Structure formats: structure tokens, C-alpha cells
Amino acid sequence: MATDSHSPVDSRLIAELREIVGVDGVTSRATELKVYECDGWTIEKAAPDLLVRPRTTAEVSAVLKLLHRRELAFVPRGAGTGLSGGCLPLKAPVMICTSRMNRVLAVDLANRRIEVESGVVNLHVTNAVKAHGYFYAPDPSSQVACTIGGNIAENSGGPHTLKYGVTTNHVLGLELVLPDGEVAELGSPVDERCGYDLVGALVGAEGTAGIVTRATLRLMREPEAHRTLLAVFDDVEGATRAVSAIIAAGIIPGAIEMMDQLIIHAVEAAFHVGLPQDAGAVLIVELDGISAAMDEQGQRLSELILGAAARTIRVARDENERAALWKARKRAFGAVGRLAPNYATQDGVVPRTRLPDILREISAISRRYQLRIGNVFHAGDGNIHPIVLYDERDPSQVRRAIEAGRDILKACVEMGGSLTGEHGIGVEKMAEMPLIFSPDDLMVMAELRRVFDPDERSNPNKVIPTPGGCVEVATPRRQAPL
Amino acid sequence: MDHLDPSALAQVLTAVIDGDRVHFPNGHEACAGRVIVEPANPREIGEVVLKCESDGLTLAPMGAARTLAQIRRRPADVGVSLARMARIVDYEPHDMTVVAEAGLTLGALNTHTGLHGQRLPCDPAKPELTTLGALVGAAKSGPLRLSEGGVRDLLIGIRFIGHDGRLIHGGGRVVKNVAGYDLMKVMTGAFGTLGIITETTFKVRPLPENYSLAITSFDDAADALMAARRAEETASLGHLEVLSPSLGDEFARTGRSLVLTGFGGSRTEADYYRAHVSNALRRNTHMLTGEDAIANYQRLRDFDFAGAAAVAQLAVLPADLPHCLNACAAEFRAHAASGIAQIFLASDHSNDEICEAVRRWREIAHQAHGYLRVLAARPDVRAKLEMFDRPPEPAMRLMRRLKAAFDPKGIFNPGCFVAGI
Numbered sequence: 096m097a098t099d100s101h102s103p104v105d106s107r108l109i110a111e112l113r114e115i116v117g118v119d120g121v122t123s124r125a126t127e128l129k130v131y132e133c134d135g136w137t138i139e140k141a142a143p144d145l146l147v148r149p150r151t152t153a154e155v156s157a158v159l160k161l162l163h164r165r166e167l168a169f170v171p172r173g174a175g176t177g178l179s180g181g182c183l184p185l186k187a188p189v190m191i192c193t194s195r196m197n198r199v200l201a202v203d204l205a206n207r208r209i210e211v212e213s214g215v216v217n218l219h220v221t222n223a224v225k226a227h228g229y230f231y232a233p234d235p236s237s238q239v240a241c242t243i244g245g246n247i248a249e250n251s252g253g254p255h256t257l258k259y260g261v262t263t264n265h266v267l268g269l270e271l272v273l274p275d276g277e278v279a280e281l282g283s284p285v286d287e288r289c290g291y292d293l294v295g296a297l298v299g300a301e302g303t304a305g306i307v308t309r310a311t312l313r314l315m316r317e318p319e320a321h322r323t324l325l326a327v328f329d330d331v332e333g334a335t336r337a338v339s340a341i342i343a344a345g346i347i348p349g350a351i352e353m354m355d356q357l358i359i360h361a362v363e364a365a366f367h368v369g370l371p372q373d374a375g376a377v378l379i380v381e382l383d384g385i386s387a388a389m390d391e392q393g394q395r396l397s398e399l400i401l402g403a404a405a406r407t408i409r410v411a412r413d414e415n416e417r418a419a420l421w422k423a424r425k426r427a428f429g430a431v432g433r434l435a436p437n438y439a440t441q442d443g444v445v446p447r448t449r450l451p452d453i454l455r456e457i458s459a460i461s462r463r464y465q466l467r468i469g470n471v472f473h474a475g476d477g478n479i480h481p482i483v484l485y486d487e488r489d490p491s492q493v494r495r496a497i498e499a500g501r502d503i504l505k506a507c508v509e510m511g512g513s514l515t516g517e518h519g520i521g522v523e524k525m526a527e528m529p530l531i532f533s534p535d536d537l538m539v540m541a542e543l544r545r546v547f548d549p550d551e552r553s554n555p556n557k558v559i560p561t562p563g564g565c566v567e568v569a570t571p572r573r574q575a576p577l
Numbered sequence: 578m579d580h581l582d583p584s585a586l587a588q589v590l591t592a593v594i595d596g597d598r599v600h601f602p603n604g605h606e607a608c609a610g611r612v613i614v615e616p617a618n619p620r621e622i623g624e625v626v627l628k629c630e631s632d633g634l635t636l637a638p639m640g641a642a643r644t645l646a647q648i649r650r651r652p653a654d655v656g657v658s659l660a661r662m663a664r665i666v667d668y669e670p671h672d673m674t675v676v677a678e679a680g681l682t683l684g685a686l687n688t689h690t691g692l693h694g695q696r697l698p699c700d701p702a703k704p705e706l707t708t709l710g711a712l713v714g715a716a717k718s719g720p721l722r723l724s725e726g727g728v729r730d731l732l733i734g735i736r737f738i739g740h741d742g743r744l745i746h747g748g749g750r751v752v753k754n755v756a757g758y759d760l761m762k763v764m765t766g767a768f769g770t771l772g773i774i775t776e777t778t779f780k781v782r783p784l785p786e787n788y789s790l791a792i793t794s795f796d797d798a799a800d801a802l803m804a805a806r807r808a809e810e811t812a813s814l815g816h817l818e819v820l821s822p823s824l825g826d827e828f829a830r831t832g833r834s835l836v837l838t839g840f841g842g843s844r845t846e847a848d849y850y851r852a853h854v855s856n857a858l859r860r861n862t863h864m865l866t867g868e869d870a871i872a873n874y875q876r877l878r879d880f881d882f883a884g885a886a887a888v889a890q891l892a893v894l895p896a897d898l899p900h901c902l903n904a905c906a907a908e909f910r911a912h913a914a915s916g917i918a919q920i921f922l923a924s925d926h927s928n929d930e931i932c933e934a935v936r937r938w939r940e941i942a943h944q945a946h947g948y949l950r951v952l953a954a955r956p957d958v959r960a961k962l963e964m965f966d967r968p969p970e971p972a973m974r975l976m977r978r979l980k981a982a983f984d985p986k987g988i989f990n991p992g993c994f995v996a997g998i
Contacts, residue, residue: 205895206895206896250755250759260730261755264730277971278971279971279972280972281972281975283946283948284946285894285916285946285948286915287890287916287917289966289968289995290965290968290995291763291767291976292729292763292765293972293976293979294762295729295762296758296762300759316813342671343670345783345784347782384813384842384846385812385846387846387848388843388845391845444754446672446674446750446751447671447752448671448672473753476752477672477751478751511749511750511751513749513751513754515756516753516754516755517753520756528756532746532756532757536745536757537757539739539743539745539760540757540758540760542982542983543979544758545982546975558757558758559757
């Protein structure tokens, strides 16, 4: 058992929780809890004292009422694929995982809505409606594993959000269990709000307002046709010029993704999709729309890209080739595991026109800290994902990896950007929040959070920096999952 | 502070703002504020807010005066006009983002971005009279919400003056940003009850090429609504509006219900949609292009139901809209594929008839798990009408807590939002 003399978790609490969620719904053995000691942000680790896996809203409510009576803090967790330490337990002994709440509750194609429990995996939403020609638009790279509840907490994005928007644009209604156990219905399937937009306030609140148990999501109609192409460049400058040319021409493709040479090598070694090893950068650009217009639009797009000094353009000839390109892109993070024992993924954003500047700055930071940094990112949004490679066995490298990441974020802010485009603040970027927000801004955000969670017991010590919120940096032991 | 007459009130305000920027209301402004102040920057608004908090005065944002003039029962003490805060702060066409002060009108913003082939694709009626602050505060929308989303989907950064006169900002000027809590969503549609919006940052979009407007008439509104659903089920249209016969007559002198379908794109796309729309609507369709199409789209957008005794907005699931509108038995303009319609009563109805109609419409909306909001009503009937639906508990309790957290002194536009907030 993980309990010790300092833990507020005792055998009576465990027994009461088992009464609510069943014996198999509570985990208290330290060896099993080790699995839950971090998410994709592996630099900091802390296992919960107790893991609870409810199956229904009523169980979540009963669990939270019990924790409320005991004045215990808790951490909500979906699949643990987050990249900013959002579900790291910090002075929160109980972790509540939604993995057993994984049912699709209702599909309403006539209104393009779907209602799901929060533990449903992102890709399973699309799978439930694909045969009817619909899809759920937010598509983070972890979509085969990440949950809708986690997506709502982080306001997740993905490559296709360039055209279709992020999670907040697709969530209409929520069922939220407040930290005192009360169940609130927020929003509704109707596309209009009644009163304040509490759903909008909650999406991206990083689990600090209670536990979302159900969500009504918007579905999109699958476009009639896609045109996916791979453009090869000698260097990243050329690739970013192409991005600017596409945007300047008033074209909004479904996605514009970039990979630099380091990532190209890793991806090619892992997936053999035919990326040229000598390329400095590649873009994956996807158009979607009606079939009749694809040739014309594809031609225009190719001209713009070649005009920006692309070496070659390869168009995916069929659905298999398209799928292979996307597999390469979405699993790029995993492929990086071949390059170094550990890596940390950053998530800064810059105005699109500053992409060349930030990439130059990242090169300089790489040299300064003597760490290799790969880049694979959502170029159309200006949302960069520098991947800092390091070896955790060398404390100096760990320190340099953290500092390099912070320098990259500072550079993003200096260029008019932001600390995070889709991964969240979590614990990773809390210290940088004052770079973009004033003390008054942060105070108002804290006031907003306390509307939902007056005692700050839901995922405490996240998002907003507080003097007591420092995490004990554990020795990293494993690298991030795919 | 009703005990102060407007002159005394104006005198109080000159303590924090130059006398030449304090004036008495004109026309519709009188419904929103008893005295109007025109601050020139956020700091001055902060001082006005502090003064109001210390003296127990209430505030209303004057950018929303046209909206508030339709629903407020009595004016706030002080109307805050942002007429002097109407600049574009930063516009980078290649980033497709624009930062502008909240007193700028949507029309002026789009005139500027239009020079670069872009627009903020929010299209409430009369954009030249709609400030960005009012657009956000009242979450106004129009036909384009179908293809471009609402203002909540396009607002990426905000600055506002909150309680204690604090200048608060959320978001930024990048198109993808999850740093911190989403204050943009909190302020959108809050009707000025949480603070005074001073600056807004939006994503902008390319202007569509080859905009075309297809106008198709139907004998009755139910047929028009069903045909509209067929048109939308298989194609991504720019907008899809349905007008009931009396509005159809106002629009095209046909006396019939109209479906107005807008789309754009390359010539190939425009040709495709033209054929698709005619096919789906199963009627001869009158197709407008070029300036003609744009002028008629603007007429469609600018319907403001002036002279109606009461106008309400019905919001239900799109598939429920036809039978709900049928049950309401009123004239309407529908954003058909979004499940939204504005329904109205002509001016010759009595107050009792208005109250009864609103009650019935609300019942129909609620039976379909939707909402009904009164957008405008004759002044003499307002006291008898609930303008907004009341959110269910415990959401309502959370909203009260939000109001108390952001406006502890209760000065920001009180008494004209949900459940008396």
C-alpha cells in the first residue's frame, strides 16, 4: 500500500471508496500506482497514494462527496497522454481515472451530435460515425489513446485544427461533477448558450474545476475528397516560405505540417514511408473539399509550393499512401525514441509570419545547450513542437533540456506568441505564466477557477503559479509513450 | 443611485473624467445610461469603474446601447461609450489576426481588412452600427455562423476592465493558444455583466471568391424548411436562411417563403454548388452573382425587425426547427441549419397577446430542450417579460458565483441578464 504516516489515505477511506466503485475500482498498491506517476511529461514524477476508477457519474459524484467530507484533493486523469504534467498528483493523494467510463451514449446524425462518456478514446468517436460519412475534428497525435475528457481538460488540437478548430469549438454540452460531488449540466446539444458560457470556461481548465463525466460533441461531415501532398525542401526556410505563400493566397488547407531533417531521419528509420534522407524539411499539406475542385486546387497549391523553392512534390495516390503519410506524422514523436534515450516536447506558438525567426532561434538554443532539437509541428497555426533530446542518466543534460525548453518558450513570447498551443500549462510551464500574464490576470483566472472549485481541491497546484506549488522533481525513469 | 439627478451624476463623474467627455444621452442611448462618459483609454475606464464602485453607481457599455435599448427596463446610471477607443491596434494579414479596440465597429474593421482580401466573418445586422465590444458582449451572429462559427470561435484575445478598475487580459494574438483560463469565452455573451471590454483580437478569414446567392421560393414555410435541410445535408454552404412568407415578401415581393443559400469558392466549386442547390431544393432557383449577390446578402443580413412588437430568438436542434417553428405559428427568419430562428409579432398586438405569445414560444422551445430569448420588446411590456431563459441549477448557482467573483459590487450592467444578473 502506498499509504504512509504522512498520507491522509487510510484503510477506512479505501474501504469506503471500494463500497462505491467496487473492489476492482480502487488501487492502493505502490507497485501498481507507479504506472500513474507521470503523463507524457516525464521529467517530473509523483505517484498518487490511491487510484480510483469509477464507472458512472453517480460513482464519481459519490467519490467526490466522500473526498469533500475528508477535505482531500484529487487529480482527474484520462489516458495519461498529456504532455505538460497536467495529471501529475501534487499534494493530491487521490487520482480519479475515467478509463472505465468509455461508452458512446447516443449518436444523433440528423443533428450531427454525439454524446459520449469522458473516458471514450478520441479516435473511437470518429470510428462510431465514420461509416456514415462523419468525423470528430480534433485529432491530436495521441488520438488512438487519449480520451475525450483529457481533450476537454487540455483543449486539445491536432493537425486538422487549422481548418476545423480545436476541442472548444466542438464541445456543446458537458456533465460536470463539481469538487463537492454535485452534478451540473452545462451547455446543451443546442448551438446557443443560456447564460454565461460555462462550457467555454471549462474546456482547457486542465481538470481544475471538477471531473467531466459526459460530453455532447459536434460531428463534421467527412469531405468528399482529400488531396494530400508531401513537399520536399532543402531547408526549413524554404518550407516556411511555402507556408506563408499558401496562407497569403487565401487558401486554408485542412492541415499544413512540417518536419525537419532530424525528424525525417527518425521517421524514415521507423516507418519507411520514402521521405528523402537528404531533405532539410518536408511539409505535409492536405486539401479537402469537393472532388470536382481537387485538381484545380491541387494545381494551385503545387504552384505556390514550387514557387517557394520546393525541391519536389509528391501527391498521395490513394488512401493507403495518404494514411502512410499521416501515420509518419502522427507517430513522429514515438520515432524520436530512436534518436535519444529521452526527449521533452515543447508546444510554443508564434504568429505564423515569425516561423522562420523562431526556427533560427531554436537552432541557436540547440547549439547553446549542446542538445539536439528536432522540429515537427503544425506550421499553418504557428504551433511549434521542438523536441529536445537528452539522456536522463546525465543530470547535466536533464538540466540543460529544461533550460533549453524555457528559452524556446521565452523566445516565442518575445515574438508575440504563447507558451502553449495545445498541450496545456500543467506543471511544466507554470513558472513561465508571468511571462504572458500580469498578476491581475492570474488573480482573475484564479477567481474563475474558484467559481467551480472554491477549495482548490481539483487538480491543485496547476496552471497558475503559487508559492506552495513547487514539485519535487523525481529522477526520471522512463521515456514518454508514443 | 437614483437619488442623483443626471446633472448631479454628471458632476460626480467629472471628478474622474474631463467634463467635455461627459454628456447626456441621445435617442436610444437613453435606455442604456442616464449619463454618458467617453473615456479615451483603459486607465480612464478603470477610474470610472472605481468611482462607480465607491459611489454605488451602475454601468452599462454604450457600444451595446442598441441591443440594450431593446431589452433594458430602465437605464444604468453611467453609460460608458468607447467612441474614442476605436482604433485598429495591430493587423498582420499574413498572420490572419487583427487586434482592435472595442469601440471600433465591425463594419469599419471589415472595410479595412477587406483591402487585404480578408474579413472577420461575423455578420449580425447593421455591422456599421455594431461595435466589436457589442459583438462580443452579446455574442451576436448572422447567416455566416453556419460556415464560420460564432464569435466565440473567432475571438482569440481580449482585454477588459474588471472590478477595482483592473485591466485584465486573456488569450493573445496567435490562432492557437491554451495558456491560462479562457477569459474570451467567459466574456462572450456575458452582456457586459462582468466588465467593460476594451480590446479584442480575432482570427480573420479570406473573403470568398465568386460569392453566389441562390433564392428559391416555396408555397409554405414548412416546405421551405424541409428543402433547406436537404440542401445542407450534402454540401458545405456558406449560409442557409429561410424566410417566412411575410419576410419573403419584404425581400422579394413574392408573398412566398424563401430559401436563401449562399456559397463561394473557385469557379468549379461555385458551379458545383449551384447545381447541387437547385437539385436539392427541387425548384427553379434564381441565382445571383457578383455585386447583385452581395447587395442581396447584405439586405438579408440586415433584417432588424424594426417595428415588431416583440422579437425572440428560438434555439433548438436543427432537426427540431421545422416543427417548432410550425408550432410557434409566427413569422420568422431562420438560420435553418444551425437550429436558430428569430420569430416576431407585428406591431398591432396588445401587451397581453405579446406575453401569451412569448410564453407559448418558450414552452415550445423548452419541450424541444431548446431556449427562447427575447431580443426586443416594446418598452411598456418589458416589465412583464422574462428576456432570458433561466439556466437550470446548479449551473445557475455557478453563474451567480461567477458574477459575484467578477463583479462583487454589482455595478456592471445589472438586472438585464439571466435570472436578474
